[in-house]
Amino acid sequence: MEEKLTYEQAMARLEALATKMEQGTMPIDELADRLREAQGLIKFCREQLYAADKAVQQILSPE
Amino acid sequence: MDSILTLYELNTLVRETVEDGMSDTYWVQGELSEGRQGYGGHFYGEMVQRADDDSYSSAGRGTSPRHNKAGQANQVAKARVTCWAQTWHQVSQKFEEATGHPLQAGMKVLAEVSVTFHQQYGYSLNVLDIDPSYTLGDAARRRREILHQLEQDGILHDNQTLPIPMLARRVAVVSSASAAGYGDFCNQLENNDYGFHFELSLFPAVMQGARVEETVISALERISREQDRWDVVVIIRGGGATSDLADFDSYPLAACVAQMPLPIITGIGHERDETVLDHVAHTHLKTPTAVASFLIEHMADTAVRLEELGRKIGMNVTEQLTKGQHRMELLEQRFVHDVSNILVNQRHRIDMLDLRLKGVNPDLLLQRGYSMTLVDGRLLRDVSQLAEGKVLTTRIEHGEINSIVQSWKKN
Incomplete structure (x- = not known):
């Protein structure tokens, strides 16, 4: 994973990985690694989303 | 003899x-x-x-x-x-x-x-x-001849076209300190019911007799020279019974009044007559008292207008604020809605991706008792990939089996 990965980049990568896996064209040796990568990306995206949600709630809640 | x-x-x-x-x-x-x-x-x-x-x-x-x-x-x-x-x-x-x-x-x-x-x-x-x-x-x-001359000179109505300022507060008074009516005029302005403060200054002139023309013109000229200091000029004198208005029926005096850069209000009149001066002045009234009332009422009108304007502005501001607040609320609602939509959508997208990825995880299949066979490191899908003596690797949930191809059949 690149250091400054954006949410959008991560999502695009995830989409590409899922498509490739579903097509069955991925070498089986890569499969486990890619799967691990995908899980990492999903975790990253969930965290990003959670952070964004939390930030929004904080902004909207009256002090 | x-x-x-x-x-x-x-x-x-x-x-x-x-x-x-x-x-x-x-x-x-x-x-x-x-x-x-x-x-x-x-x-x-x-x-x-x-x-x-x-x-x-x-x-x-x-x-x-x-x-x-x-x-x-x-x-x-x-x-x-x-x-x-x-x-x-x-x-x-x-x-x-x-x-x-x-x-x-x-x-x-x-x-x-x-x-x-x-x-x-x-x-x-x-x-x-x-x-x-x-x-x-x-x-x-x-009088007619003087008025006719003023009209021909094109100055008859000059003074009447000047506006009386909304705040006609600084009053240059042409009168005689000893003239009946001058004191009343000052008293009335100074003790008005509204508490308006008028700034008065007397430019003395002779208000009766042969020196009226000369002294009133001289007073007007002095006012002209400091016109920025005054809002309005009044020419007044008390209505003594023996007063002679004809002193004010003078062409030079009327021409001077007509061409003054400040609006002139006269209060020199007689109950019956109007002098030439009255015809050229911005506003002519009968008595000094009437002039004072006019000035006070003019200020009162201005005060009312100001109050009304203030009220209108206040209302307008409140209205604008309410409108702005409403707009902001709508925008905020939209924004909150949009943001939560985005978050929900993205969460859904991630969940879907997660599901899709889970679906292709071969370990799940192995756990459920399926196996998969690889040849040359690639998933074996078709017998055409086979040759006699090839080593097949079969993965099951717990381990791998290597076997050598002897025969095959295509279905």
């Missing part, structure tokens, strides 16, 4: 000649150059005709006293006039009722007279009647 007469005898002869030869009455026009009511109510005066006076042909007559022409140098005729008390009472009353002015020295009059001669007092005219319409018509014509 038989025919030597005493003076008395001679004068008696003159008297008889005059009384016999001039027994009619005559209508004579002339200027009443002086006059006073003596003991017993009889009127004693003097009538003159002046050499350079063009009033007997066309213009220039009027009720205005001609003090500047006084003196005997240009007199071409003079006569003593008397009027007996009872006649004088009637004549003067009729004159004042018709013209609004008392009969006084300096006026041009048309009088019906009888000619008398007295041995001791000499020649005099006994006034029997005075035609006020002559004096009146004269003053009116003179």
